[in-house]
Amino acid sequence: MQLSRDELIRAYRDMRTIRAFEDRVQEEFSAGNIPGFVHLYAGEEASAVGVCMHLSDRDHIASTHRGHGHCIAKGCDVEAMMKELFARQGGLCGGKGGSMHIADLDRGMLGANGIVGGGPPLVCGAALTAKTLGTKDVAVAFTGDGASNQGTTFEAMNLAVVLQLPAIFVFENNRYGEGTGHDYAVGSKDIAGRARGFGLPSVKVDGTDFFAVHEAAREAVDRARGGGGPSAIEVQMQRFYGHHSGDAQLYRAKDEGKRARVDADPLASFRRRVTESGLLPDATFEQIDAEVAARIDGAVAGAKAAPPPPAEALMQDVYISY
């Protein structure tokens, strides 16, 4: 636990921002204000933040359908994100992508992805760019336990090892892919172990422990930047909400999600550890919580005030214009 005061504050602020964003999206979605589908990241915050704190805008990440947390951790503007989810002008993708394709190339965020397993091959590409141009940048694929079984994910791991790419595969094991349990879908019942079989240095960490994730990610990022090739990290956590907002969650024991909020809350454990060890006072946390709440309120207000995309947008950006 060697983070500076500023780093601790940033870590908590980012995690709290994700939590507040997702809780609010759940509300707004339930109220019918957000079209389409949303998959919420609440409970998984330590993974996105613990990893992305080691990255700059020049480093790339590829995300999943559950992408809001990765966006925020990678520095995307929350108001522009909220506008995107609300399908408004000023949205990160001009309202054309939505939750499932939210992206911000300027922040090195290569997009949420509607295709499970879509991201890992792309990350090989971002890492190949870094390697070819000698930039020392790295690229991270966030991938679910479900997505860990997709052929594209396996291929990407193998290619990353073959080409010794500065790529990191973060497997966010939140126990389920939709309604299917990870221990059913992962034949070996060991995602990190399977990655090790591909030749990747691999570790398994407790995703409710921000510091564990942060440390594992530091090693992997340092290895990649130093030319040591790819790594894998399996982060074990629980999602508080259903697969998507509105999911009846019949595949789960009735109170499983609720219990996770008590037993497996990375924010609570972070705050407990940091206050107990006297690194930051409770007041700082309360202040951050308040700031974040205001920011999210502002983002939602901004989104609600923004107009929908103009009709011309339909035909724009299929191809570049000359």
Added chain:
Amino acid sequence: MQLSRDELIRAYRDMRTIRAFEDRVQEEFSAGNIPGFVHLYAGEEASAVGVCMHLSDRDHIASTHRGHGHCIAKGCDVEAMMKELFARQGGLCGGKGGSMHIADLDRGMLGANGIVGGGPPLVCGAALTAKTLGTKDVAVAFTGDGASNQGTTFEAMNLAVVLQLPAIFVFENNRYGEGTGHDYAVGSKDIAGRARGFGLPSVKVDGTDFFAVHEAAREAVDRARGGGGPSAIEVQMQRFYGHHSGDAQLYRAKDEGKRARVDADPLASFRRRVTESGLLPDATFEQIDAEVAARIDGAVAGAKAAPPPPAEALMQDVYISY
């Protein structure tokens, strides 16, 4: 080495038939008598035969572009095979498949495959049929070292473990996928080890040693038939010819293929061991060789005499007829 005399004779006869078939195909192809492309199996015989000796017509195999050996080991008629390669009537597929899609459903041979990694998912299906209908049949995917890197192959291994299918993945590591070396293309440099990471009992055997392959296959087949689920076997061998007939083989040291004929000939080592241990006399081998040579001569003569498919065949068998 607990094979009966008849089994020893069958093993050698099948291997010799493959060798003679391939050597003759090479000749006929070079002479312009065979259209398309052919990929020859010479040097790899112990794999197909060592595995298929444990199988009956009810068990299924899926093969690769290098499929003649698997056909012969699975009991396909060599004259019908030769006719198929020559694109003649009476060919196993009526001349519509050719070397790359030669198949014989009656013998449980699900086809050579023009798509690298095409076979393993199909084998999950054959194994699923066996499991669902409770037949105790098994299914075997023959797969190359190159194909071992394809996503479809990885997915098939995982699914086989998840559903505990009676499936066996035989990785024929002949060192190259086209011109690319296995130690380059397999990031972990260990195909069997990677399969183990998927949760499959996995072994690596010397593919020039028929008895080693036969024994490893026996274990895997027994496990599958007994309800013990899937296994993987990596068989290490060398191919005597190039990737396809006509390949200049510039990726290989000049005499590598030629040396393999001396150092890594599964037929020679079989004969040596069997004669040295007094199980069969030299005369038996000579007799088999002569019989096989005559059979191949007959197959080629039959193929050359057969007419090409009739014009109506073009539009037949796209769909079943009612």
Added chain:
Amino acid sequence: MPSKSIRQAINEALRQEMTRDPRVVVIGEDVAGGQGGTGSLDAYGGVLGVTKGLIGEFGASRVIDTPITESAIMGAAAGAAVTGLRPVAELMFCDFLGVCFDQIYNQAAKFRYMFGGKATTPLVIRTMIGGGRSAAAQHSQVLYQMFTMVPGLKCVVPSNAYDAKGLMIQAIRDDDPVVFFEHKLIYDHKSEVPDEAYTIPFGEANLTREGDDVTIVALSRMVHFANEVADRLAKEISCEVVDPRTTSPLDADTILESVEKTGRLVVVDEANPRCSMAADIAALVADRGFDFLKAPIKQVTAPHTPVPFAPALEKLYLPNPDKIETAVRAVMAD
């Protein structure tokens, strides 16, 4: 006759065929939903509930949940089909074909031909199509044209519950690979559906409206829009609406007969325009029905763009009755 939704009709077809034939199995992601979880094994029944309840009746050995592994699912289904089962495999959204298309179009579709007629592949692939739910570019596509293109695949695009049941039973009993496209916006559409099993042959179009002035050929959800336009214009322009029900085989005769009568054709297809079913049908008539034509053939399709997320844009993207009416008026003016 009892009124049932398309969802119910398909569920019933599956249930009846699974009861009749023990070789019929359902396989896919969350087709039951809940394996390895702490709750119910019948948690999903497919993400939109079409296979709900089947696991209770037929058990996990015939309603098979899989990992997220579409190539292995399609391959396993194809391999099972050539070796003795009659699998109904689910490709959750047709948009996902890109991770598993090989097993469909190079393997299952080609077995019979490549193997000289010796393989039989009685496989059904169920998949969802269509926009209208703001599901954006990767969950809203209509890709039946990519499958229709492939020799060896039969393609079914039901527009109502009666057809859905009869065509699904036909698909399961058919000895060729069949891809069954379910439009997610019409799952709740109801019509009268007999309780007993029945089949509808492939390649027989349905005239949902009879008329003399213009032929409208429409597919899947678009049939409802075409009907609406026919009804709306009934006093002015007499529209005949043809629902092909299957795109492969396609009932060319019914389309040509209709155009012979009307002399005018509008084709309505939710897909992007290039190499689409709209183009396919237009090209058919521009050859074999040319002599009947009194006006240019108009196509009403989505534009050549991905599906946008914003509802405001998606509405502009999708074909709708107004666009169809405009096309009908255009061919009448010519």
Added chain:
Amino acid sequence: MPSKSIRQAINEALRQEMTRDPRVVVIGEDVAGGQGGTGSLDAYGGVLGVTKGLIGEFGASRVIDTPITESAIMGAAAGAAVTGLRPVAELMFCDFLGVCFDQIYNQAAKFRYMFGGKATTPLVIRTMIGGGRSAAAQHSQVLYQMFTMVPGLKCVVPSNAYDAKGLMIQAIRDDDPVVFFEHKLIYDHKSEVPDEAYTIPFGEANLTREGDDVTIVALSRMVHFANEVADRLAKEISCEVVDPRTTSPLDADTILESVEKTGRLVVVDEANPRCSMAADIAALVADRGFDFLKAPIKQVTAPHTPVPFAPALEKLYLPNPDKIETAVRAVMAD
């Protein structure tokens, strides 16, 4: 001007662009050929030698051999393209799209639109098409129609060496994903090709024959057959041959102008007929060129079957000059 084959022309285009721009890399299976082997690193240069010699000039960091892993190849190329490289990725045979199509049509093709115009994906995918070598059902297909269908992809189908070079350089400099279809039967076809770099814009058709009676639109290798027929019939029937050179964007204007002049159209496409480019072009003209038409629009395509192995059958399968002549005579008779 020096005479060069299509193979040489593409090789030269790659070499010149790689020299000009260090961001251009070539990636694929055996694009050099020999990594991890005991012989030469330049053993293949692609299975038909198109990238031969590049590794010697640019090294293994820019001519990147991969495992057999098409999804990862296409994904890596797409991901590299949005992050600063300009990759030329090889999909050895177009038939293999089924194991990697997602990364092409759902990822690379859609980035720009889904991300609101903020991504640029300067990616070229080279792939081989075509029958005629008895390579059978999984190595002989012509699938440009599946790519043409996809908004966001540009599709190039060169028929000669001059076009191949100019279109390849254009493709590499283009900021959108481009799929470049090389017909394996015409790699050795030679024409005059300048040594220096030049580009040919997309969406500009080439009239390879001028004529007044019939328009023949033909693609890739089919252009040569169409030219042959035009020459063969020159004294009887005056054929205009249009080579679109790119199917997306498609030069509709040139096609329509030609049909305006001739009043008759034959489209020649090696693909299977359903939802094909032949249908696409026929449908275009049946709408926007209807008033010019004096006869039905005929399509000359492969039949709706997989590609058979036997040379005797493959010959019947493929379009050829005789079939084109028959179609031309049919539209003249009408």
